Amino acid sequence: MDSAFKPKLTAVLDGATQKGLLSSMEVAYSLLKEHGYMYHLHVHSKLIGVHQGNRDGWGIDPEHCHALVDRFHDLGFVPSAGRYIAVEIPTGPEGEVTRDFNKQLAASSKDLLPPVNDVLKYASISGSHSNMVLRLWHYSCKHGQNRLSVDQLRVHDPVYAAAVEKGLQWEVVSAEIAQCFPSFVSLAQSAQNSIAQVCRQETELQLCKRVKAFIRSDGSIPKYDDIAPIILRSPPPNPGVVPYLMKFIMRFGCAGDTMELTESFVRTNGASGRSLGIDMWDCLSMEVKHRDQEQLMLWRQAFLKALLCHQEKLFSVSDLRKSLISKDVLSKVLSFEDMLVKLKAHGAKFTDLTSYQLLQGHGVFEVKAVVLIVGKKPKEPHALFLKVETLEDAAVQCHEYWQGLSQVRVPSPWALPKPKSPRPPKRTSGHKLEI
DSSP states (O other), X not given: OOTTHHHHHHHHHHHHTXXXXXXXXXXXXXXXXXXXXXXXXXXXGGGEEEOTTGGGGTOOOHHHHHHHHHHHHHHOOOGGGSOOEEEEOOSSHHHHHHHHHHXXXXXXXTTSSOOOOSOOXXXXXXXXXXXXXXXXXXXXXXXXXXXXXXXXXXXXXXXXXXXXXXXXXXEEEOHHHHHHOTHHHHHHHHHHHTTOTTOOOOOHHHHHHHHHTTOOTTSOOOOHHHHHHHHTSSOOSOGGGHHHHHHHHHHHSOSTTHHHHHHHHHHHHSOTTOOOHHXXXXXXXXXXXXXXXXXXXXXXXXXXXXXXXSSTTSSOHHHHHHHHHOHHHHHHHHHHHHHHHHHHHHHTXXXXXXXXXXXXXXXXXXXXXXXXXXXXXXXXXXXXXXXXXXXXXXXHHHHHHHHHHOSSOOOOSOOOOOOOOOOOOEEOTTSOXXX
C-alpha cells in the first residue's frame, strides 16, 4: 500500500466519524478509485453475500427482504435507484469468517433466506437487501405460499428478471482496505443507509449492537456525549431512546454472549424492527434492590425476547416493573433463571446440534416462561409460543425439540406428570352409579 495513500484515507475516515459522513465517504471512494482500490464490476448475486459488519453486525432482516420482493414487483425494479458496494472476500481463514456468517444467516432464517450453495467472492456493504432479493429469485425460494419463478418474472418485468439472471453493476472495494481500515465498512454502510431509497431504518436492536461496540475491555463505556455523534451518524427513528439503550447494554447486555443470543433469536422468530420506546427500555435497564442484590439479567433478556417475538403490546411497562420488584413474582423469576441455567447445560449434552438449534430450543422456553410468570393470556394462540402450565412443562418441550433433532440419546431430567387414571364408580345402596 502506498505510504502516502494510507494517511490520506485515515484522515478522511476520521473526519467521517465526527461530521460530514456522506461527503467524507464520497471523498474516500474517490481516493480508493484513484489508487486502484475500488473498481466497477458486473457480478451475479449468487457470488455476493453480506459482510459481517453490515448494519453493525446485524447483517440483514429476512422479513424486509421478502417485503422488497413485493415492492419491486409492484413498483418495478430500477437498478440505478440503488448503490451497490461490496468488498472482496479474502482467501484463507479471514474469508471463511464472512462465508460462515452468511451460512449462519441462512441456517437461522427458517428458510426465509436462500442457501449459500455457491462460493461467495464478495460481501455487500450497500445494497445488501436488494441483492438478497435477487438471490431469492435465483434460488427459486419460497415466498408466501408459492415459490419464486424467474420465468414468470421475465413476463412481468424483464428488467427485474435480467438483474436476477445476469447480475448488477457493483462498486467493489479491495479486501486490503477492509483489513487495514476496520472502520471503513461501518462508515460506508451508515452513509448508504441514510440515503438509500429502499433502506431499512435502523432498529433499536441494531443500535444496541453499535453501542456495545464501544464497551471497553474493563466493561466500562464512554459518556453518551462523547460517542453520540458516532451512534447517531445515520439518524434512527427515535434518537431519544439511545441513552436508555446504552444504560441497558452497560448493565445487562455485556456479560458473555447474552445480547448476541437475544439478537439472533429475534432475527429468526420476531419483529426486529419493532420499537419498544423510551419507557420500556428505561424499565428494562432499571436497577432493583433485593436482599441478595440479584439483578435478574437472564430474566431481562428473556423479557426482551418476549417483547420482540410475541404479539405486539401483549406486555406493558407495568408488567415488566412488577416482575422486577414484586416479592410475589420474584421467587418465580428466580426459579426461571435457575431452570434456564440447567436447561442450557442440558442442551450442551446434545453434541451434534448447532448453536442455532440450541438457541431455538431455550429461546422458545424463555418466551413461554415470561408469558406464564407474568400471567398473560394472548387473544390468539401463537404458533410457536403455545401456552404451558408450568416451567417444567416448557422445559420438557424444549428437551423433546432437541431430542427430535439429535442422534444423541439424552435422558430428560424433567418429566411430565402421568395422567391420573379414572376412579372407578362407586355403587350406592340403591344400586345407582355415583359419578
